[in-house]
Amino acid sequence: MRTRLIAAILILFSAVCLVTPMASxxxxxxxxxxxxxxxxxxxxxxxxxxxxxxxxxxxxxxxxxxxxxxxxxxxxxxxxxxxxxxxxxxxxxxxxxxxxxxxxxxxxxxxxxxxxxxxxxxxxxxxxxxxxxxxxxxxxxxxxxxGANDYARATLEFLKHNGSPKTIAIVYEKTNFGQANMQAMKEQATAAGLQVVAVEEYEAKAPDYKAVLRRVKDKNPDVVYFGSYLLDATTLMRQSMEVDLNPKYYTSAGTGFAAAEFPTPKGAGRNAEFTFSVSQWLPDAPWxxxxxxxxxxxxxxxxxxxxxxxxxxxxxxxxxxxxxxxxxxxxxxxxxxxxxxxxxxxxxxxxxxxxxxxLHTVLITQVQGGKYHVVFPANLADVKPVIPAPRWADRK
Amino acid sequence: MTALRGWRIFALLGVTAVFACLPLFLPNDYVLQVFFRIVLFAALGLAWNLVGGYAGQLSLGHVAYFGVGAYGMAMLYAHHVPLWLSVLFSALIATGFAAIIGSIVFRLRGPYFTLSTIAFAEVLRLSVTNLPAAGGAIGLSTPALFPPGAFWKMFYLSAVALAFVSFLVNAWTSRSRFGYYLMAIREDEDTAAAVGIDTANYKLRALMASAFLTALGGGLYGSAFQFIVPDSVLSGEISVQIAIITMLGGAGTLLGPVVGAVLLLAASELFKNKFQESHLLTYGILIVIVVLVLPEGIVGGLKQLFQRKTKPPASVAPLAATPAQGGD
Amino acid sequence: MPRFLTDFIQACMDGLLTGALYALIGMGLALIFGVMRIVNFAHGAFLMVGMYVSWVLFDKFQVNPYIGFLISGLFLFVFGYLVYRALIQPIRDRSDFMQILMTTGIALILVDSVQLKFGADYHQTIIDLTNRPPFSFGAFTLNRAALLSFVIAGVFIVGLQQFVVRSRTGQALRAIAQNREVAPLMGINVTMIQGFSFALGIAMAGLAGGLLLPALYLFPSVGEDYTLKAFVIVVLGGMGSIEGAAIGGLVLGMTESITSAYLGQQWALAVDFILFLLVLSLKPSGIFGRQRA
Structure with a gap:
């Protein structure tokens, strides 16, 4: 009985060995x-x-x-x-x-x-x-x-040339991507003389980020930097509106904030307006x-x-x-x-x-009129950035 | 070692020798890696079998010990503990951890026990993800236990050794007083307690032994793939996989976990290369079929078939019983 | 009102809105696990199917999810019944672990089938209501879509509770739960009623899925966390108690929201499980539970 089983196992093993090498x-x-x-x-x-x-x-x-x-x-x-x-x-x-x-x-x-x-x-x-x-x-x-360091560098470079704000809050997703972007921004922002006033982590699968955003709001930062994946962007912006978070700059490490749907009614729609994002590439990229x-x-x-x-x-x-x-x-x-x-x-x-x-050029884009526009670096820009982002109460 | 007399011990040594010699015949590292995974999971299945099979306590949280083994090894080594000692220490930590968890969860029964093992493992995964000290979601690089030259061969042989030890522990358990107590607990815990078995104590011992072996497996696995993240070595999928391997092969049998690991992992690798995305579907369907058609697992099912034809020696009977059906 | 108080009340209210949906999910599992004693590890997968039904209706036929969720519920009722008859009933009397294995297998099949059919892509369902400025009073704001989901969920929670307590079917259900040997002697068709209540529990998950759709992104494994959460809710509320599960859901929603507000949102899920372990080890009959059956 047991010998038979052992035999069966050995046969299986050899079957695996035989099947695996495939001629290319x-x-x-x-x-x-x-x-x-x-x-x-x-x-x-x-x-x-x-x-x-x-x-x-x-x-x-x-x-x-x-x-x-x-x-x-x-x-x-x-x-x-x-x-x-x-x-x-x-x-x-x-x-x-x-x-x-x-x-x-x-x-x-x-x-x-x-x-x-x-x-x-x-x-x-x-x-x-x-x-x-x-x-x-x-x-x-x-x-x-x-990489994430390039994202942070490009964002900070852009900020330096556009009003040089003083304080920044980082909101990031609990993933390798989010944590890597948080670390990069935290180090580089401090080095660039920006004060990091809040660092908030969130779990993407839970749909309610309002508590996180309220804590950010308490610190009243000039800049908010989102290191978040994919569709969180829509929810983050909607809930930023709900808690009435009004930084001068909404910036982000791409992905959801650079997705084709984000500025359209199928995404965040009007809530997406005036957000900045780094972008590796856009369909409208000048290449x-x-x-x-x-x-x-x-x-x-x-x-x-x-x-x-x-x-x-x-x-x-x-x-x-x-x-x-x-x-x-x-x-x-x-x-x-x-x-x-x-x-x-x-x-x-x-x-x-x-x-x-x-040595990939990182673009900074801003949503204006429901579309992404490149605003930085200046030689690739097609519009001027709108700064500061209007307060939610003043948006129609 | 009453279980291993005469031809049996030769058979075991023979099989182990065959396994150990396999790398000589394998065409390349990839196949060796597949075999490493198969043998490692056979070892993990055997370790789980002590708790899930003999004691009938259906843990779906074994990834906690696996993860402690992998993370402990990486973190201790980073703090200048010698490499092999950090493997051993992290296994001991996992054992201590099992003692703590066990003293809480073994008060619970049935699905509550299962659920709380999951909850513990999840709390651990979430904590590691949230704590930068443990590398967070970014993960940790792990030290290599073996030099690059014979890397996978050595890992494979270590897995064979671990499986061999786990098998011996299982074989001893299946014929020792300790094992009989566990099986008595499985069949009817209240009765077992009534006849004077310290049920909590025995369950805890089984869990600690199981956790120790599982953590050694985790350490090997973490080192072999050189990089760990919570979603790999602390993912609930591993708990489920270990349990399913054992159930498929036959929980509470000696050979069940080995057969289960060979079948499931070989099938999964072959399906993956053949069907791309659809391979996961085959996994789910396989589970459903096993539950419907082969509730005792393959080894359990074969044994029943065999026993119907010839009268088995009385001493084999407890092996054929599964937690599913109670005694027979 | 001092700031810390408004913050706390706001967190509680947000938690209640989520909690109502948790309650619906939990009540569904309370029927299946608490009352019928079927350990359903596929609850979250069924919820996910409910979300996909509602999403397909929205995406292909422009059906508003606040109507589509009803169809999700109906669809899952039928689907749940078929799954019960085909796969659960044959193992009805087997051990817990066989049920866990079976439902784990079902969950895998559901998730992977959905992925094969619809791809692993993320989808979101944006309706006008979600993006409108929130409903506000005093210092407090509430999301309109979440508020609507809360009201609808409330109606179904009360409806289900009344159904189980008052209807003949509900009484038969409780009779089976109390004593499965005697129930058939009382002229109760046990197989039918069990199938029915399994289907009803799954339908609740389907309804909740439809209602969650506007708040979540959709992808095949979205339901995973909800399986465990549903068990946490049932245990919090006390086994076998439909009302308890409703309260358990609200408590869980508030716990998560308060954890997010004071400890950080990444800890919410961990706190769920810690709460679960505490309740199991300290007061296994649940926070509000009577004696366990």
């Missing part, structure tokens, strides 16, 4: 993608997937790379760091991809840095904003997006290909892309260019091609890596 299709170049298709961050994984889908079709329509079709090999990290680590091994050791893109979240990206370095395979990070992902200084790691990407995305998925989709799209485009420049799929050659890459322009702006970090 000949004549294609395989790029590995780790992202969160399931789990708590699946919404963003979906944006990634959509962005990659558009990029790969464009690349292959143009005849692929080095005369071969490009093939994407997805690994779902289930929004868990340990699964992302396993993904590196699966994609590299077993599927023999030539390079990696991913992961989505900062946690999962942080987790794969070490294995990527030990596997000596180039990685492009599309979306991880927390700056600890770049701590390792690994030569194999390239980040295309700007060639931005509008086309937006249009194509809307055609396929019936919604406007968040910048996560663009970052995924541009990561794959960049990977394709690097492989072309490397004239082969040797990992070290691709790494060097990425190192030497100097893309004057793309749908995501210029791309050039400095110690692995893309």
């Amino acid at each position: 299709a000949q004549g294609t170049i395989k790029i590995g993608v780790i992202t969160s298709l399931t789990g708590s961050q699946a919404a963003f994984g979906e944006a990634h997937k959509n962005g990659y889908a558009i990029a790969i079709d464009e690349i292959n329509a143009k005849g692929g790379v080095l005369g071969k079709k490009v093939e994407l090999d997805f690994y779902d990290d289930q929004s868990k760091p340990d699964q992302a680590v396993q993904g590196v091994s699966k994609l590299v050791d077993q599927d023999h991809v030539v390079m990696l893109l991913g992961a989505y979240s900062s946690e999962n990206t942080k987790a794969i840095i070490n294995p990527v370095s030990t596997h000596q395979i180039p990685l492009i990070i599309p979306t991880a904003t927390a700056d600890n992902v770049m701590d390792s200084k690994s030569p194999w790691v390239f980040r295309i997006c700007a 060639p290909g931005s509008k086309e990407f937006d249009a194509e995305y809307f055609k396929r998925f019936n919604s406007h892309p968040q910048y996560h989709a663009m970052q995924a799209y541009q990561s794959l485009q960049t990977a394709a260019i690097a492989i072309t420049n490397a004239k082969g799929t040797d990992a070290a050659k691709i790494r060097d091609a990425l190192k030497n890459l100097n893309l004057k322009t793309s749908a995501f702006g210029p791309v050039k890596f400095d110690n692995g970090q893309n």
Whole structure:
């Protein structure tokens, strides 16, 4: 009886071993993608997937790379760091991809840095904003997006040139993203001479932030900086109105405050007016290909892309260019091609890596008349910022 | 070690040897990682089995001990405790933690017990997320227990060792006075207390042993993946996974957790690579089918089938019983 | 009025508004867990399905969620009944843990099916009412949509309580709860009534889901926390007591709101669980409970 069971187990084991090695299709170049298709961050994984889908079709329509079709090999990290680590091994050791893109979240990206370095395979990070992902200084790691420190720096730079306020309150979500942005802003604001009068954390899943906002209101800050994800923006602004919080500047670390729906009636509507946000990218961004990407995305998925989709799209485009420049799929050659890459322009702006970090221009936008407008840096701005934001009582 | 006489001990050593030699035949690190996970969860399932299987106390909060193991190791090491000592200390901390939790939750029964184990684990997860000292939501880097060269091989072998120890503890429990007391508690706690078993004491001992093993597993896991966040090593999903592995294989049986871990984790990895997003659905459906068709788990079910054909030796009988059905 | 007092009263009022919805969720689980003794770990998943029904009506057919929630409730009543007959009834007499496993499996299937059908994307339901300036009196303000949800929830809370106490079905239900062996001898169709009350409990979750929709964002795993919260509410209110669950819901809402105001919002969920553990270990019959059945 027990022997039979043991036999069954052994058979199962060997079955697993037999099934796993799969031959890769000949004549294609395989790029590995780790992202969160399931789990708590699946919404963003979906944006990634959509962005990659558009990029790969464009690349292959143009005849692929080095005369071969490009093939994407997805690994779902289930929004868990340990699964992302396993993904590196699966994609590299077993599927023999030539390079990696991913992961989505900062946690999962942080987790794969070490294995990527030990596997000596180039990685492009599309979306991880927390700056600890770049701590390792690994030569194999390239980040295309700007980080939390860049967000804080750009926001403070903008404030300095536009009335230099004295006090700031930070409201952030209890996630890696929120905490990373809080830390970055707290350190840099203090260094820049702003007094941090309140630091408030909130839990995104609970819909009532009024208590948090009331405490901020008590401190009467000149600036409020939101480090929050996605749709919280709508609720935060509505409840700011409800508690009658009136800072001179509503600023934010992007995501929800930079989402296409936010300034429209499907989002915060009028409550969104006058809010500032950092933005990595907007459909209206002054870069060639931005509008086309937006249009194509809307055609396929019936919604406007968040910048996560663009970052995924541009990561794959960049990977394709690097492989072309490397004239082969040797990992070290691709790494060097990425190192030497100097893309004057793309749908995501210029791309050039400095110690692995893309020197991406962070835009500051303001919602005016239900639309995002770039207000900073001045050379890319299309309107002047409205400062201070009118008090809620004076808004119609 | 009355349970392991004659051929049984050879079988166990044989199986362990086969497991230990597996890395020689595996094609790459990825498959090794999958096997590491399988063997580790078999060990966790065996640890859980002491409480959930033999004592019939259905904990869905074991991730608390797992998380203490992982976080304790990382934090102690950061405070200059030698690496392996920090693994051991964090397991001891988890054991102490289990003593505290156990003394509260073991006063409760049935679903209240289960719910309060979840509540404890959740309070721990939320506290770690909220406290910057523990890295908050940003997480902590963990020290590597083994050098890069044979990294996954060593982790795999450690998991095999942990599973081996857990199996021995289970085997001893299944035939010792301690184990019989636990099973008596499972079948009818009031009667057990009435015949003079100090039920609270025995349940607590089982939980502490279980927590110790689970925390060792947590330490291994945290170190193997080199980076931990509350949502990975303190997520309620892990509690559920450990329990389901054991129930699927057969709670209160020796081989159940091993069979469950092999089936569930191998299936989950294969499904994931095949079906992308839809793989989670297969997991839910699998659980429902097991509950409907195989309530005693696979090993329990096979045993019943087997016992119907040939009369079993009387001493095997308690093993076949599950908390679900009471004694048979 | 001094400032600290107005702050406190405001926090209590905000808590009551949320609490009414918690009460509805908790009463649903009180029927299923407290009265029928089915350990339903899929309660939050059913709530999530209710939200999606209401959202689809809003998104595709422009049905206002304050009407759509009724359809959510009806849909979940039928759905709940079918789930009971197909999956719960066969394991009705099995151990708690089998029920926990089964309902965990059901929850997984529901969440993942919804994700496969609608994607993991976040959605929000913005209606005019939510974005209007709040209703204010004196130093206090209340969100209009939340206020409306509160009133509607109140109607259903009272309605359900009256139904269970007065109607023949409600009496049959309580009879089964008291003694499942004797009830059939009294001419009660136990299977039917049990299915009915399971469905009714699920329908309550569906109604609450519809009413929560304007206040929350929607994504497939939105219901997770609500499963545990629902159990906390039932335990707070005292097992088997429908009225207790209503009060338990209000208490939980206020606890969260006060925690947010004074300790920080990130601790609200942790305080829920600590309260739960305290009640279980100190006064297991619930804060307002009579003796446990």
